[in-house]
Amino acid sequence: MNLHKKSGPELRKANIRDVLNELELYMRPRIKEAVEVAQEQLHVAEKITPDDTTLQSVLQIVRDLKSALYTHLAREYRLLYPVMRAASNGTWVAAGSEIKSFVQEMISEHAALKETLAQLRRATADYNSLPKASPSQKLAFAQLNVLEQDLNMLFYVEEEYLFPKITYTK
Amino acid sequence: MKPIVFATDYSDAAQRVMHYAAELAKAAGAKLFLFHVWSMPVMVAEGAVVPVNMDELEQAEDKKITTLSATVAAEYGITVSGAASPGFAVDEIMDYVRRSEAGMVVMAMKKLGPVDRLFGSVATSFMRESKVPVVIVPDSTAFKKPQIILLTTDLHTKNDWHELDVLKEIVNYFHCGLHVLNTHNPNQEANAEEAKAGLRLEQRLQQIPHIWHLPESDDIISAVTKLVDEVDADWVAAVPHKLGFWQGLVHRSVSKDIVVKADKPVLILPERHMHLVD
Numbered sequence: 100m101n102l103h104k105k106s107g108p109e110l111r112k113a114n115i116r117d118v119l120n121e122l123e124l125y126m127r128p129r130i131k132e133a134v135e136v137a138q139e140q141l142h143v144a145e146k147i148t149p150d151d152t153t154l155q156s157v158l159q160i161v162r163d164l165k166s167a168l169y170t171h172l173a174r175e176y177r178l179l180y181p182v183m184r185a186a187s188n189g190t191w192v193a194a195g196s197e198i199k200s201f202v203q204e205m206i207s208e209h210a211a212l213k214e215t216l217a218q219l220r221r222a223t224a225d226y227n228s229l230p231k232a233s234p235s236q237k238l239a240f241a242q243l244n245v246l247e248q249d250l251n252m253l254f255y256v257e258e259e260y261l262f263p264k265i266t267y268t269k
Numbered sequence: 270m271k272p273i274v275f276a277t278d279y280s281d282a283a284q285r286v287m288h289y290a291a292e293l294a295k296a297a298g299a300k301l302f303l304f305h306v307w308s309m310p311v312m313v314a315e316g317a318v319v320p321v322n323m324d325e326l327e328q329a330e331d332k333k334i335t336t337l338s339a340t341v342a343a344e345y346g347i348t349v350s351g352a353a354s355p356g357f358a359v360d361e362i363m364d365y366v367r368r369s370e371a372g373m374v375v376m377a378m379k380k381l382g383p384v385d386r387l388f389g390s391v392a393t394s395f396m397r398e399s400k401v402p403v404v405i406v407p408d409s410t411a412f413k414k415p416q417i418i419l420l421t422t423d424l425h426t427k428n429d430w431h432e433l434d435v436l437k438e439i440v441n442y443f444h445c446g447l448h449v450l451n452t453h454n455p456n457q458e459a460n461a462e463e464a465k466a467g468l469r470l471e472q473r474l475q476q477i478p479h480i481w482h483l484p485e486s487d488d489i490i491s492a493v494t495k496l497v498d499e500v501d502a503d504w505v506a507a508v509p510h511k512l513g514f515w516q517g518l519v520h521r522s523v524s525k526d527i528v529v530k531a532d533k534p535v536l537i538l539p540e541r542h543m544h545l546v547d
Contacts, residue, residue: 173483177463177483178464179464182465184461195465197471200472201471
């Protein structure tokens with residue numbers, strides 16, 4: 100299953116366990132790879148143009164994003180997904196109340212991460228490198244663009260598809 | 270806060286850590302109880318066991334701990350009392366803590382040699398039996414009010430984490446930052462039971478700001494020592510799980526390893542619900 104190719108109605112019909120597997124096995128490594136490549140290339144670009152203040156501020160935002168994002172992904176992967184998978188019949192998730200506040204927290208973290216992505220977009224002028232920018236910078240900005248799309252897809256799948264499928268039992 | 274017991278064997282390490290206990294009691298607004306367990310000496314002369322005068326011994330031990338208590342009280346301006354008792358250290362300390370209605374025990378941890386590590390010290394034996402929190406302090410640690418606490422947990426529990434209420438009280442009392450560490454073996458799939466325990470832990474820590482750290486690693490001790498440095502933790506907190514006989518043979522005691530390797534005061538939380546603040 101490729102989440103990027105799924106339409107909304109198709110996604111709503113998909114088995115919850117398949118979607119969780121897709122997020123874990125495909126989306127999570129892809130997101131982490133985009134962050135790592137972007138950060139690595141930004142470091143290279145910074146060495147080429149050490150006085151570029153835009154680059155420095157982009158690098159700082161990426162560091163902040165990475166720190167918050169990795170903790171968020173690990174908490175979802177380690178705490179939320181296994182409980183959802185175990186409590187799912189494929190179509191619905193019947194979970195205890197302990198999951199409810201955690202899901203709300205995850206949605207709040209999505210909002211914070213979206214705000215950081217917006218900062219990143221502003222700092223990079225919509226991921227547009229200047230023609231004279233180094234190849235590393237161009238590659239980094241392109242990776243950040245991919246990262247933003249993947250993260251928005253992850254947030255969409257969770258908020259519009261996965262979380263509404265949870266019914267809270269006492 | 271409820272009284273703090275400091276168990277001393279009068280070793281150099283214990284004498285140094287006693288100052289830590291006194292500072293902690295002062296910072297916590299708690300009484301300090303000094304306690305010493307002594308064993309009966311066996312005197313042998315010309316092949317015969319010579320009886321010792323128990324009353325004299327008891328008086329001497331009482332005088333020693335009373336004098337020490339008065340010195341510490343004067344130095345730190347806190348209420349200190351002392352007691353000494355003959356017997357086995359772990360049993361006697363447990364009994365004294367119960368009788369004195371203390372809320373916490375502070376013990377020194379001297380650097381262990383390979384043989385000590387194998388057999389353990391009184392502190393590591395006591396921490397598994399204690400019904401109240403135990404702070405095990407490495408002998409060279411200077412006192413610093415805890416500002417950052419790192420809670421390490423394996424999420425191997427089916428309970429509702431009531432034992433963390435004491436930690437919450439400490440965090441609130443000292444206005445600490447709290448970090449939570451759980452390592453995950455990258456070769457194992459995330460487990461639903463552990464995940465549920467993690468969500469219950471989240472619920473229990475509601476209203477206590479905390480930061481999770483979930484590194485993929487099969488070396489818990491290295492992960493703890495690394496994070497202690499990264500977040501500049503003042504205390505490490507752990508909940509030792511009681512292992513059955515067969516489990517005990519297979520699993521080493523992670524809590525004990527943390528105590529030995531962390532090089533920071535380690536707060537051992539008992540697996541029961543209690544309150545520390547009066």
